Amino acid sequence: MAPVLENGSRVAVIGGGPAGSLFAYFLLTFARRVDLDVAVDIYEPRDFTKAGPIGCNMCGGIISETLVQALAVEGIDLPPTVVQRGIDSYVLHTDTGTVRIDTPLRERRIASVHRGGGPRDLEERRWGGLDGHLLSLAQQQGAQVIASKVGDVGWDNGRLEVRGKTTTRSYDLLAGATGVNSIGWQLYEKLGLRSRPPQTVKTYITELKFGSAMVTKYFGSSMHLFLLPLPRLDCAAIIPKGDFLTVCLIGRQIDDDLIARFFAHPSVKRCFPESWAPAPGACHCSPKINVREASQPFTDRVVLIGDCGATRLYKDGIGAAFRTAKAAARTAVFSGIAAADFKRHYWPIYHSIARDNQYGMVLFGIVDWIKMLRPLLRGILHTASVEQYSPNGDRRMSLVLWDTFTGSAPYREIVLRTLTPRFLGGFLGGSLRAAALSWRERSRAPR
Amino acid sequence: MTEELLGREYQDGEVICRQGDYGDCLYVVQRGQLVVLHEKDGRTAVVGELNSGEIFGEMAIFERLPRSATVKAQGNVLVLTLDRRAFLRAVHEDPSLAYRILQMMSHRIRMLTEEVSRLQAA
Numbered sequence: 001m002a003p004v005l006e007n008g009s010r011v012a013v014i015g016g017g018p019a020g021s022l023f024a025y026f027l028l029t030f031a032r033r034v035d036l037d038v039a040v041d042i043y044e045p046r047d048f049t050k051a052g053p054i055g056c057n058m059c060g061g062i063i064s065e066t067l068v069q070a071l072a073v074e075g076i077d078l079p080p081t082v083v084q085r086g087i088d089s090y091v092l093h094t095d096t097g098t099v100r101i102d103t104p105l106r107e108r109r110i111a112s113v114h115r116g117g118g119p120r121d122l123e124e125r126r127w128g129g130l131d132g133h134l135l136s137l138a139q140q141q142g143a144q145v146i147a148s149k150v151g152d153v154g155w156d157n158g159r160l161e162v163r164g165k166t167t168t169r170s171y172d173l174l175a176g177a178t179g180v181n182s183i184g185w186q187l188y189e190k191l192g193l194r195s196r197p198p199q200t201v202k203t204y205i206t207e208l209k210f211g212s213a214m215v216t217k218y219f220g221s222s223m224h225l226f227l228l229p230l231p232r233l234d235c236a237a238i239i240p241k242g243d244f245l246t247v248c249l250i251g252r253q254i255d256d257d258l259i260a261r262f263f264a265h266p267s268v269k270r271c272f273p274e275s276w277a278p279a280p281g282a283c284h285c286s287p288k289i290n291v292r293e294a295s296q297p298f299t300d301r302v303v304l305i306g307d308c309g310a311t312r313l314y315k316d317g318i319g320a321a322f323r324t325a326k327a328a329a330r331t332a333v334f335s336g337i338a339a340a341d342f343k344r345h346y347w348p349i350y351h352s353i354a355r356d357n358q359y360g361m362v363l364f365g366i367v368d369w370i371k372m373l374r375p376l377l378r379g380i381l382h383t384a385s386v387e388q389y390s391p392n393g394d395r396r397m398s399l400v401l402w403d404t405f406t407g408s409a410p411y412r413e414i415v416l417r418t419l420t421p422r423f424l425g426g427f428l429g430g431s432l433r434a435a436a437l438s439w440r441e442r443s444r445a446p447r
Numbered sequence: 448m449t450e451e452l453l454g455r456e457y458q459d460g461e462v463i464c465r466q467g468d469y470g471d472c473l474y475v476v477q478r479g480q481l482v483v484l485h486e487k488d489g490r491t492a493v494v495g496e497l498n499s500g501e502i503f504g505e506m507a508i509f510e511r512l513p514r515s516a517t518v519k520a521q522g523n524v525l526v527l528t529l530d531r532r533a534f535l536r537a538v539h540e541d542p543s544l545a546y547r548i549l550q551m552m553s554h555r556i557r558m559l560t561e562e563v564s565r566l567q568a569a
Contacts, residue, residue, distance in 0.1 A: 030543075068453055069529045070537060072475040075500055075547055080451035107455040107528055127451075212450075221450060242451075323541070330543060349540065409533075 002338040003301060005172065007037045011332070012162045012171040013143075014150050014184060016044025017057045017115075019306025019321035020177030021134035021143075025076075026329035028141035036333065040143040041169065043150050043162070048132035049117045056116030057131050058181060058205060058287035059317065060239055060248040062087075062223070063111040065103070065408045067319040081126075082133045083111040084242040085215075090223040090405060092384075093267045096377050099384045100222065101398045108221060110406060112239050112246070119207035119244055119283035127242055130318070153187045160191070160301060172301065173337045175328060177321075179307040180288045188302065195296035198308065200288035204254040207283045208245040215240045218271060225405050227371040228265055232258055234368060235314075238271065250314060254286070289317070293354040298342035303328045310353045313360035315407025320353055360411035363404060378438060379431025386430070396423050397430070453477055454527040457520040464504055466517045471531045473504040479524030484517045495555075496521070505548050508534065 005011070011027060013020045024040045031038050048055050063071075063078065071078060086108025091100045103109045113130040139145060148164040153174070155161065160171040174191065178184025180200050188195075210218075219240040226236040233251040249262060262268060263278050293310030297303065305328050306321040327349040328342070335341040370376045383397040400418055403409035417423060454477040457463055464470055466486055476497050483495040483503070494516060497503055507514050508531050538545050 033546075066533065066537070069475075069527065069533070070544065072477070072527050073502065073529070073534075073537075073544055073547060077500065078453065080449060083451045083453060085450045086453045104530070105455050105528060108453045109527070111453055216450065326541060326543070330541075352540075 002336050002340065003172065004336040005031070005036060005038055005332055009038045009172040010170065011038055011040045011173045011175065012160065012169070013040060013042045013175045013177055014162075014187065015177035015179060015182070015306075015308075016042045016046070016048075016135045016138075016145060017131055017177060017179055017306065017321070018134050018318050019179075019325045020044070020175065021131070021138040022322055023175050023177060023305055023325035023329050024138040024143040025134070025141050026326045027332060028138070028143060030329055030333040034333065040138075041162075041171075042135070042138060042143050042145050043148065043164065044135065044145055045147055045149045046116075047147070048115075048129050048135065051117040051122045051125070052120030052283060053116075053285055055129070056114075056285075057179065058285045059115050060205060060237065060246055061113045061115055061130070061241070062239060062316075062318075062406075063113060063130070064316040064319050064406055065109040067316065067322055068109055068111055070319075070322065076137065078111055078113075079133075081128050082113055082130055084114065084127050085112045085221055085240050086110070087112055087223050087240075088221050090225055090402070092381070092401060092405070093224060093226045093228075093271070094371065094377050094381065095228055095265070095267055096374050097381045098267070099381045099388075101384060101388070101402055103402075110223065112223075112241050114241060114244075119209070121207075121209055121281075121283060122243075150187060153190055155191070173332055174302050176302065176304040176308055177306045177325070180290050184308055188304065188308075191299065191302050193296065193299050193302060193304075195294045198290040198294045198310070199292035201250075201252070201291050202254065202286050203289055204249040204259060205285050205287065206247050206259075206278075207241075208247060208278060209243065209282065210245050212243050214273075215243065215245060218273065219245065223406070224271060226262075226265075226267060227367065227377070228262070228267060229372055230258065230261055230265065233262060234364065236262060236268075250289075289314070291357075293350070293357070297350055298339055298346060300339045301337050303332070303337075303342055303346060310350050310357075312353060312407055313357040313411070314364065315360075315405070319407065323349055323353065356410045356412050359415045363411050363415055367404070375435050376431055378434035379427055382434035382437070383426055383430030396426060452525050454525040457524050457526060459520055459522050461520045463518045463520065463526055464507075464514050466515065467513045470504055470507040470514050472528050473502060473508050473531070473534060474518075475527045475529065476501050476503070477525040477527050480521045481524055481526075482519050482521050484519060485515070486517065502548055502551055505552070
């Protein structure tokens, strides 16, 4: 008989980041709805209240518009003790100019958070991290946290065995939520998962101590994105938090030289006070991000969720953790825990994320190409800035930029929107107008 | 408003949605309290209140009819807006997202049934 969760079934979740905690939260919530009594253990050795890398899951710390809204509908609160800043706009910086794009209604729809207890040079702890918050929500639903690393896993008479530091426990289902920055893959292989592991690239994240008032004065409640023609740098972001600024660089072989060239770029320098320079020794990390999904995210009684399976390319990783965690929990409670159940009910969501990333690759390929072509870049900025004052509310370009850089819509939808004659016509017209303006300015400039 | 909050701020007495208007979004109360008003034959009655975490405006999404009531802020409130298209897309992918809305609607029907029965008995 195909395995299902029954009263008394036991579930192990390896990893207590957003994917693991949300999986436990939804599994226990759904189980309660159908009067199913299951026990969930979350294996998480880290203490998310500790400052510095020891209590951190290394990430930019943005909760997208879509996820903020989904959590609100689910009744999952993001309290002010977790949200460091509500984001209502973003500013796109290029070497030909800058444009600010607001959310509809100028509403704070995006949350900036720290994942762990905060950067290591934190002086006063005013906010808690997202991961600790979600883990405590899972605990409130009844999940047990085992603060130990998983030493080994195996099978015993058709049941899963998880060996911690001192104990061995058996389970009916195991959810792998180990991300891509910790060792976990060997465990899944031991359990019989035959899959290509996720492909990753390294990013660079640093936390700059800036002070709350200064963050507000210089960065406000906007996320700042940089598309600069620096070799090896795909894109960069400065995310305002409470007392800190999180700087994320995505690219190839990000080294000290590239980091220095980024901070020295006029478009970046303009954002900071004149005398400011990055202080040496700031909390920083080079986490890997998943850029290609694991080919097979499940087998009988084992399912991979979050980053160790599939995530959205470059954006909204926490949103993808939410989607995969919830879909896996739904499958386990309402359908079953055999590979066939996950294939039927979990795979469509998983695969849709992976397939959408292919459109994301195309989109970011185009962005990469455009950022080297100044006339087109000027066209984008001109079209978007004119739209901010458009009386008929036509914000095609702004919405494409917003959705691309905030991860608020599927990449496929964004690509299809850019292929319409109205969009292309508007973009071309904007580029020509921007070229004419630039030519006029240059001809007026004193020689 | 402090920087750590999400949604849009409305001042005391400000209308979030108005009875009779067509709406293409639903709302989630983030902080504060709101009052629900219904107008009939020139008379306005308070028909409910909304608190943090509650969802409103969903009827106009599912029925595509004008707003059935006016919702006003009582004191300063924060409300998150979800546009219809994005919400329905999310529900299409994950129908269980609508579970809490069903739960709330079911609770409101129960309250209404009790109210009707109380009025008939009076």
